[in-house]
Amino acid sequence: MTALSTLSDAQLVQRCRGGDPDAWNELVERFSRYVYAIATRGFRLGEADAEDVFQEVFTRVYTNLHKLRDDAAVRPWIAQLTRRLCLDTIAKKGREQPEAEAAPEEVDQGLAELDEAFAVREALAALPEACQEILGRFFTRDQSYRTISEELDLPSGTIASRIARCLGRLRVEIEGRSEGSGGSRE
Amino acid sequence: MTGSFDEERLGELLRLLRPAPDGWVRAAQELPFARRALDEIVERAEADLAFREALIADLERALEGAGYEPDERIVAELRERLHRR
Numbered sequence: 001m002t003a004l005s006t007l008s009d010a011q012l013v014q015r016c017r018g019g020d021p022d023a024w025n026e027l028v029e030r031f032s033r034y035v036y037a038i039a040t041r042g043f044r045l046g047e048a049d050a051e052d053v054f055q056e057v058f059t060r061v062y063t064n065l066h067k068l069r070d071d072a073a074v075r076p077w078i079a080q081l082t083r084r085l086c087l088d089t090i091a092k093k094g095r096e097q098p099e100a101e102a103a104p105e106e107v108d109q110g111l112a113e114l115d116e117a118f119a120v121r122e123a124l125a126a127l128p129e130a131c132q133e134i135l136g137r138f139f140t141r142d143q144s145y146r147t148i149s150e151e152l153d154l155p156s157g158t159i160a161s162r163i164a165r166c167l168g169r170l171r172v173e174i175e176g177r178s179e180g181s182g183g184s185r186e
Numbered sequence: 187m188t189g190s191f192d193e194e195r196l197g198e199l200l201r202l203l204r205p206a207p208d209g210w211v212r213a214a215q216e217l218p219f220a221r222r223a224l225d226e227i228v229e230r231a232e233a234d235l236a237f238r239e240a241l242i243a244d245l246e247r248a249l250e251g252a253g254y255e256p257d258e259r260i261v262a263e264l265r266e267r268l269h270r271r
Contacts, residue, residue, distance in 0.1 A: 021218055028214045036206035051210055055259065058214035062221065117202040120191075124200070139200035167193040174191060 005030075005125060010071035017065055028058055031075065034118050035082050042110040043086040049093070053085045075118065083111070123173040131166035138163055220260055227254060228267055241268055 004026040007015065012030070015023030035057050039050040060081055061074075068077055124132055133152070137143040138159075149156035191199070205211075227249070231238040240248040245265055249256040 019218075024218055025215045028211060032206040032211045032214065033203040036210070037203050041202065051207075054206060054210050055213060058217060059259070062217045113199075114202060117199040120196060120199040121203050135200060139197050140204055164193065167196050170196055171191055171193070174196075 008072070009074045013065065013068065013071040013074050024062070027061075027074075031078050033121065034075070034114065035078060037114050037117070038079065038082045038111060039086055042083075042107055042114055043090060045086060045089060049089050053082065053089060056085055057082050079111070079115070119177075120170070120174065123170055123177060126173055127166065127169055131169055134159070134162055135166050135170070220257060223254055224260055224264060224267075227252075227264060231268065238268070 004012070004015075004022055007023075007026070009030075012023055012027055016027050032054075035054055036050065039045045039053045040047075045053060057078065061078060068074060124135060127135075134148060137148050137151070143151070145156055145159040148154070148159050154162070227241075230252075231241055237248070237252070240251070241264070245261055245268075246256040249261070249264075254260075
């Protein structure tokens, strides 16, 4: 884990505003999954439209970062930007192909779930690197026990128990945050 | 964040945020460099009339000739900025 990944969102924004290129890399890294998920899962955009939205979101974030009034509110700001750009894309598509319209209540529900998922990822970032690695490989890269065992050089019989242990730690971290004890980024 | 999560629910939520394609992330990370290149090109176009005319005549070729990679977004923004002036 690098020092930048432990910064709060507000600290990261301040570093970006100061022109630190590594901070910008971290900001993109931190929010890339979220923006990608809003576009592809929340609004179900196709890859080409999602890519346009993704790049436009980060272009606007980069050029308008100085206008952000509350540095800690960068995530909702990015969410709002992404949502607006997705809606513009859908509206444009709707004019071309009227059936492309998305059901708003379905979208809202999906976006709320992505917010929860983002909070879980924030908590994950506070766990030891070994836990981040194994949970990331299993849940977001869909690697099998066998692949994880081979790539991490771990006995295959221990993978399931390690995943369960790390999920347990993740739950404790989330519960700690809910009770206000906070994590390293909070 | 509200509610409590069992392991199954945590797994579901972790699965929701898949990595964005590497190329997209890299392109977004390179934005500061792209913006600097863009500003540099515009400044040069303001100072060098021949360069400006070459850009207006054939933007992609002029950029390549001047050693810049004609990235699609940069080209679009540059075209807009050149025509605004």
